[in-house]
Amino acid sequence: MSPFEKFLKQLENVKVIEPTISYDNYVTIDLSDKNPDLNKELLADAEKFEIYIEDYLQKNNALVAFGGYNEVRNLYKRSTIFNGEDFDERNIHIGLDLWTKEGTEVTAALNGNVHSFNFNNSLGDYGPTIILEHLFEEEKFYTLYGHLSLESISNLQIGDEFKKGEKLGTLGNAEVNGGYSPHLHFQIIKNLDQNSGDYPGVCSKNKLDYYLENCPDPNLLLKIN
Template sequence: MNATDKLAAALGKYQGSIGRVVDFNSATDKLLPLDLTAANSELTAELLADTKAFGRWIDQKLAAAEARYAIGGYMEHRTIYSRSAHFNTADEPRRLHLGIDIWGNAGTPVYAPIDGVVHSFADNNNFGDYGPTIILQHNVNGLTLFSLYGHLSRKSLEGPYEGKAVKADEQIATLGADDENGQWPPHLHFQLMLDNGGMRGDYPGVGKYSQKEMYVQNIPDPRLLLRFIK
C-alpha cells in the first residue's frame, strides 16, 4: 500500500473536519491547470531565468483563463528547476516535483486543512528554495501525517512556535512575494509526508526522477486534502 492509499484509508475513518488550504468558491472561482514540464514550449530558458518575467507569464495565463489560481505539480517531471543550481546534483539533477503548487497573489491567506500542531518552521533563504516554510504535524485516525507549506511571507514566521495547536480552517500564513519566497512568482508549495526524516523546517519538495517509486511510498497525493481539485 503506497502513501496515498494509506492516507485515503485513514481519512475514510477520520472523525475530524477537513477544511481549506486556500480560499476557493467552487461556484465562482476557476482553476487553471499549469503544465511546467518540457512539453510546454513557452518555458524558455530566458523566461525561467527572469523571475519577474516568469511571474508576468503566470499572471497572463491566470488573466486569460479568468482563473483565481493556477494548479499543478504532484509527481510532475518539470523543467523549471534548471533555473537554480539548488536542484543540481552530481549524478542526476532533481526535477521531480513532490507536492502541489497553488499559484496566486502575494498575501493570499493559507490555512491548515486539518487539526494539528506546528512541528517546525524556517526561512530556507536560497535562490530557488522554499523561503519561509512551516511544517505541521497531524494525527489522522492514528496515522502520523506532516504537511508542508513553502514560499510563504516572512511575516508568516512571526506567529508560530513549535507545539502550537492549530485547528482545521485556521489561517497559518500568507503567500510571499518573490523577493522573500526563494525568488519564485507567488505561490504555495503544499506537500504531505508520512515520515519527515527527522528534518525541521524543511523537507525536499523536488527529488530525483529515478527515485519516484521511493517518494510515492512516503508522500501522499495532496489532492486528498485539497478537495477543490478534481
C-alpha cells in the same frame, strides 16, 4: 489505494488558501518540461514568470492555477540545490502548487500543531516554510506549506495549535520565497525522518517511487477537480 490515502480521500471541505475562493475559480496549469512556453529565459526571471502566471490566470478567467504533482520540470535547472556534480538532478515535483497573488491567505488543511518552521532562503528553495504535525490512527503525518511571507513565521512557536481552516500565514513574493512567482507549495508527508522546517519537494527519477509513496497526491485531500 493505501489506508492512509483512503483516509485523505474521505475528508471533506479542505482548503489551503483563501477559503472564500471557490474551486470554480481554479484552473490547471502545465509547468512541465513539455510546455513549449517555458523557455530558459522565462524560467530564469521571476518577474517574467510572474507575468506569465498572471496572464495565464487572466486568459482563463481564474484566480488560482494549480497542479504539478509528479511533474517533470525545467524550473529547477537554475539552482545548484537541485543540480550538482555529486548527486542526481532533482527535477520531479512531489507537492501541489497553487499559483495566485502575493499576500493571499494560507490556511491549515487539518487540525494540527507546528512541528517546525524555517526560512529556507537559497535560490529555488521554499523561503519561509511551516510544517504541521497531524495524527492518523495514532500515527503522525505532516503537511508542509512553502513559499510563505516572512510575517507568517515571525511570531510562530513550535507546538502552536491550528484548527482546520484557520489562517496559517500569507504568500510571499519572489524576494523571500526562493525567487518564484507567488504560490503555495503544499505537500503531505508520511515520514518526515529527521527533517525540521524543510523536506524535499522535488526528487530525482531514481528516488521517485519512494517519494510518491511517502508523499501522496495532495489532491486526494484537497479534491480540487
